[in-house]
Amino acid sequence: MDAQQFLVEFGHIANAPGGIGKLRQLILELAIRGQLLTAPDRAANARILLSEIESFRLELVRTGKLRRPIPQPGIAQSELTFELPENWAFERLGNVCEIVRGVTFPSSQKQTNRASGAVACLRTSNVQAEIDWDDLIFIDPEFVGREDQWVQKGDTMISMANSYELVGKVALVRDVKERATFGGFIAAVRPHVLEPDYLYLVLRSPYMQARMRVTASQTTNIANISLGGMRPIPTPIPPKEEQSRIVAKVDELMALCDKLEAQQQARRKLQNNLRQSTLQAVANATTPHELQTTWARLADNFGRLFHAPEDVTEFVAELKNMAVRGLLSLPSTSLSPIDEIAADCERLRDHYITSGLMRRQKLISIAKTDVLYPEHWRIASFDKVAVVIGGVTKGRDLRGRDVVTCPYLAVANVQRGFFKLTELKTIQIGTEELNKYLVNEGDLLITEGGDWDKVGRTAIWRGAVDNCLHQNHVFKARVPSSSLLNEWVELVFNSGVGRNYFSRASKQTTNLASINMTQLRSFPMPIPPLDEQRAVLAKLDALTEQAGVWRDQLKRKQRLASLLADATVAAFTGIAIEQEEEPMKAPQIELIAPLRLGAAPDIKAEAPLATILARHNGEMSAKNLWQRFAGEIDAFYAQLKIEVANGWILEPAPAEMREKPADTENA
Numbered sequence: 001m002d003a004q005q006f007l008v009e010f011g012h013i014a015n016a017p018g019g020i021g022k023l024r025q026l027i028l029e030l031a032i033r034g035q036l037l038t039a040p041d042r043a044a045n046a047r048i049l050l051s052e053i054e055s056f057r058l059e060l061v062r063t064g065k066l067r068r069p070i071p072q073p074g075i076a077q078s079e080l081t082f083e084l085p086e087n088w089a090f091e092r093l094g095n096v097c098e099i100v101r102g103v104t105f106p107s108s109q110k111q112t113n114r115a116s117g118a119v120a121c122l123r124t125s126n127v128q129a130e131i132d133w134d135d136l137i138f139i140d141p142e143f144v145g146r147e148d149q150w151v152q153k154g155d156t157m158i159s160m161a162n163s164y165e166l167v168g169k170v171a172l173v174r175d176v177k178e179r180a181t182f183g184g185f186i187a188a189v190r191p192h193v194l195e196p197d198y199l200y201l202v203l204r205s206p207y208m209q210a211r212m213r214v215t216a217s218q219t220t221n222i223a224n225i226s227l228g229g230m231r232p233i234p235t236p237i238p239p240k241e242e243q244s245r246i247v248a249k250v251d252e253l254m255a256l257c258d259k260l261e262a263q264q265q266a267r268r269k270l271q272n273n274l275r276q277s278t279l280q281a282v283a284n285a286t287t288p289h290e291l292q293t294t295w296a297r298l299a300d301n302f303g304r305l306f307h308a309p310e311d312v313t314e315f316v317a318e319l320k321n322m323a324v325r326g327l328l329s330l331p332s333t334s335l336s337p338i339d340e341i342a343a344d345c346e347r348l349r350d351h352y353i354t355s356g357l358m359r360r361q362k363l364i365s366i367a368k369t370d371v372l373y374p375e376h377w378r379i380a381s382f383d384k385v386a387v388v389i390g391g392v393t394k395g396r397d398l399r400g401r402d403v404v405t406c407p408y409l410a411v412a413n414v415q416r417g418f419f420k421l422t423e424l425k426t427i428q429i430g431t432e433e434l435n436k437y438l439v440n441e442g443d444l445l446i447t448e449g450g451d452w453d454k455v456g457r458t459a460i461w462r463g464a465v466d467n468c469l470h471q472n473h474v475f476k477a478r479v480p481s482s483s484l485l486n487e488w489v490e491l492v493f494n495s496g497v498g499r500n501y502f503s504r505a506s507k508q509t510t511n512l513a514s515i516n517m518t519q520l521r522s523f524p525m526p527i528p529p530l531d532e533q534r535a536v537l538a539k540l541d542a543l544t545e546q547a548g549v550w551r552d553q554l555k556r557k558q559r560l561a562s563l564l565a566d567a568t569v570a571a572f573t574g575i576a577i578e579q580e581e582e583p584m585k586a587p588q589i590e591l592i593a594p595l596r597l598g599a600a601p602d603i604k605a606e607a608p609l610a611t612i613l614a615r616h617n618g619e620m621s622a623k624n625l626w627q628r629f630a631g632e633i634d635a636f637y638a639q640l641k642i643e644v645a646n647g648w649i650l651e652p653a654p655a656e657m658r659e660k661p662a663d664t665e666n667a
Contacts, residue, residue: 006568013568016561020261026569027253028205031246032236034085036253044239046089052240053096053193060192065148066098075234081207088238094231097199098148098190101160101227102182105143114138120180122151124159127171127186131157133178144181148188151180154196155188156203160225167223168212172200187227198243201250202235206569268307275305279318283325283496286372291327308558312551319543320495326374326528328539334529336378337483341385341527344481349387357436358389361521367505369524371497377528383521385484386444386477390517391470392429392437403428408469409439411447416457416494419445421464429469437469442486444477445470446493449506449514456502456515458493460486475520488533491540492525594621595640598650609639610648 006013013019030036060066072092080090093099103121111118118138126132144150151157155173159166162185170189182188191199202208215229238246278298285291298305306312322328352358366381373379382388392408407424429437439445441463449455461468470476479486492498501523506513528536597618601607613620626636643649 012561013565014260015264016565017558018562019565020257020264022565022569023260024254024257025206027250027257028201029207029569031250032202032205032207033082034088034236034238036249037242037245039085039087039242043085043087044241045087046237046239049193049240050089050091050096050237053091056193057095069094070231072232079234084236085238088236090234091237092231093233093235096194096235096237097192098188099227099230100146100148100188100190102184102186102188103139103143103145103149104184105139109139109143111138117141119144120178122157122180122182122186124162124166124169124183124185127157127159127169129171131171131173136180139181141181148190149181151176151182151188152190155190156196156200157182158187158189158203158225159185160187161185161222163221164213164216164218164223167216167225168209170200170203172196193240194237195240195243195247197247198238201247208233208235271305271307274301275311275314278305279315283318283321283327285327306550306554309551309554312547312554316544316547317496319540319547320491321497323536323540324492324495324497324526325371326377326526326532326536328543329532329535331374331376332529332532332535334531336376336527336529337481338378338380338385338527341479341481341484342380344483345385345387345479348478348480352387352389358387362518364518364522366524367501367519367522369501371524371526373526374528377526379524379526381521382477382523382525385481385525385527386479386489388517388521389436389476389478391472391474391476392427392433393472394427398428398430402431404431404434404467406434406467406469407465408437408471409445409474410471411450411454411457411473414445414447414457414459414474417459417490419459419461419464424465424468427469427471434467439468439470439476440478442478444479444486444489444493446475446477446520448473448475448516449512452503452506452508452513453499455506455513456493456498456520458490458498460490475517477520483530484527485530485533485537487537488528489525491537493523498523594619595625595652596650597648599647601643601646601648607643607646607648609636609643613649 014023016022027036057066057069061068072095075090075092084090110121115138117140119141120133120136121139122131123137125135151173153173153176156170157173159169161167162169173188189199189203211233212225212230213223215233216223216225218224278294278301281294282291282298285294306315319328349358353360361383364381364383366379366384369379405426405428408427409419410425413420413424439461441461443461445459445461447454447457477489479489493502502515502519503513505519505522506515595609595613597610597613600614601610609625612625622640640649644651
């Protein structure tokens with residue numbers, strides 16, 4: 001990839017997930033390779049600097065300030081992975097700096113509060129983008145065995161033992177805010193004559209980070225970089241006067257990255273606000289004309305409003321709100337079966353009271369609602385259409401009773417629309433209580449409380465576990481009438497309508513919220529005709545399935561953008577970033593002739609293939625164009641046919657296709 005192509009693809013790279021981070025890596029890598037600045041006309045030679053460093057180190061050894069270093073062999077050409085400018089040089093890291101490992105001390109001897117006579121001690125958690133001087137521990141200075149184990153201005157602190165992702169993390173000591181040492185899991189890299197800022201730049205470059213990690217030994221959770229592994233690493237050294245220029249240019253470009261990142265965040269915030277207001281306008285439409293207008297506005301701005309997979313989740317949530325309000329289907333000519341549903345419910349409740357499965361409950365009134373539903377729907381209290389039963393309480397005294405041990409559903413097991421059954425606990429109940437607390441297939445389980453967003457979570461039990469009970473913090477509701485679908489009730493409770501009701505009705509403390517049975521029974525349940533319930537649910541399922549496809553496409557788009565950003569760094573630096581690539585289905589049909597750009601499409605035209613060709617000098621093979629298109633092969637050829645018909649892509653000559661032999665698919 002040359003600079004021109006990089007500029008063409010810059011927008012894709014910068015907007016990819018982690019794209020700004022990739023740009024920062026690229027800046028650092030170009031800097032340490034001497035490719036970020038043009039050399040001055042009369043450039044000095046790094047060999048002069050290396051001689052100065054050698055003399056400086058010999059003087060430190062002579063005066064006892066540096067232990068005599070272990071001699072390092074010369075650097076073989078096979079060790080080098082890139083070339084440097086002629087006036088630069090490679091030198092082993094251990095020959096241009098001192099690497100000091102930190103102090104060790106018993107864990108019992110550290111203090112979190114400042115005490116008389118104790119000194120501050122940096123840990124791996126203090127090595128952030130900058131040194132964190134706020135979260136310190138304190139130890140007795142007697143554990144500092146050598147003078148070089150005190151933190152000095154200009155040191156680069158490096159995490160030597162950490163998780164694989166964090167080992168090698170570095171921070172420059174720009175100022176020593178108090179006398180401090182550092183623990184054994186970090187080291188101080190102390191430059192000799194080199195500019196501290198330049199050495200810090202080198203140590204955080206992708207090249208050096210990769211070389212250090214290669215030398216690390218690894219246990220189950222911890223990677224350890226050894227001094228013996230760091231010292232021999234070939235390190236790029238520019239002349240001393242160039243180092244400050246490089247650091248200044250890197251700082252300038254990093255500031256531009258910061259500005260670009262801030263602009264992206266502001267754009268994302270604006271996009272989120274616009275998407276939310278557009279979706280709310282659709283969901284709050286009160287007339288067919290208003291719904292048509294707001295939906296058209298949403299459709300016209302889809303590409304601007306939805307950028308990331310998580311945006312689709314928000315869209316699906318609004319679909320549910322629209323479904324519950326009757327906006328996803330045509331109105332039914334049937335009547336709401338509320339009387340039939342209420343009669344079935346009353347018969348079941350009388351049976352449970354007579355058989356001792358529940359006590360007679362106090363009469364309740366329906367809660368008020370400001371939600372607008374279709375005129376032919378009815379609204380009834382949930383108590384009128386379902387029997388609500390509380391669950392079993394833990395910690396009861398069951399001595400002297402016949403008991404049975406059963407698994408039970410707690411709040412953590414009940415999610416919105418599904419169950420987490422990997423960690424079911426068990427409880428003992430009296431054998432005569434089994435029928436009361438047993439969860440039957442088709443029962444609705446509704447959470448009583450937890451975090452404020454967990455209140456009222458509802459899922460339909462499908463009989464996944466035998467003899468399963470429900471805890472008292474999970475309500476069980478049975479809808480006996482076939483004219484009210486459990487799936488409809490589940491949808492209503494899990495929609496914004498249900499969540500808003502439970503949020504308002506719940507008793508809330510600082511972090512927790514809960515509802516009681518009366519509030520649940522008082523819920524104003526919308527009751528559409530049965531055929532309309534089915535129509536709404538079917539339409540919602542279809543739209544949700546399509547949204548899932550859409551979400552996957554956005555994920556794939558993000559992944560391809562991320563791969564492009566990685567490939568850009570690799571193209572300029574030669575350092576490949578490992579990723580698990582998804583298998584790509586290669587076309588079984590290929591065009592013999594290359595594809596060429598035709599007439600420029602209008603800016604509003606949907607011509608993704610012509611756009612890609614325009615970015616790549618107007619010509620590309622069919623296979624390469626398809627891979628950049630990032631869609632299924634059938635969709636690719638359908639789009640190609642459209643764009644050829646419109647003249648945006650020239651018709652191939654000869655315009656023929658051929659079958660590819662299966663055994664040469666990946667050749």
